[in-house]
Amino acid sequence: MKLSLPMIALAGVALLSACNKNDEPEVVGGPADPMADQLANAAPVELPPSVKATKQYRCKDNSLYFVDFMTDDKTANFRTKKGGEPTQLKAAEAGQAFTAEGGYEVSGQGDEVQIAVPGKKAQSCHV
Template identity: 70%
Template sequence: MKHPVPLIAIAALLSLSACGKSEPEVVGGPADPMADQIANAAPIELPPPVKASKQYRCKDNSLIFVDFLADDKTANLRTEKNGAPTKLTAAEAGGALKADGGFEVSGSGDQVSITVPGKGAQSCKA
């Protein structure tokens, strides 16, 4: 009884030996062209986390939403619950938070003074 298995194995070995690759296979593609720029880049500073989010009712019965950040020098103010935030900053921690256009928040507790463009400063409570 003849076995065809040895003949098939020999044929497979001969076909593989005919490939004859002389160069190694490159995996992962070329080197990163920006590797030097990334290595020499300045470290990235993440923004501070939200310390407190407050919703204030002001004297004119409007609602203002303020997110106070943990650095005590930055806050985000929104005039609508899902509106675009306005970034407010202070020169030093605990100071009045201001932005271009006339936005200002003085204080950070449950009672603050808020100025929004088109309205004067008004007292607001959380």
């Protein structure tokens, strides 16, 4: 009994030492990516702007408008009713008026702005 336990341990060590004795390298990463060169040379991806501020404006004619100003300072989403379909307004440069085809325009980004919608002249609106 005393002799068999060391013999079993010795046999186990001998079996484990025989593992992985080949000289070939082990491939871990898998096959090469066929698009690696295209991805490396691709233009950087620009994420769309996120909402910087959402404001609700009451105008002189008592109309209510909703504007989401974006982080790029060149884009705004304009709604004529809460939860309504947005009209995307764009500015040529940061700080200029946001406009869209059809006569939409928002001048400013603060608590006091000028808003024009199709069929109405621009009017002063505030938060």
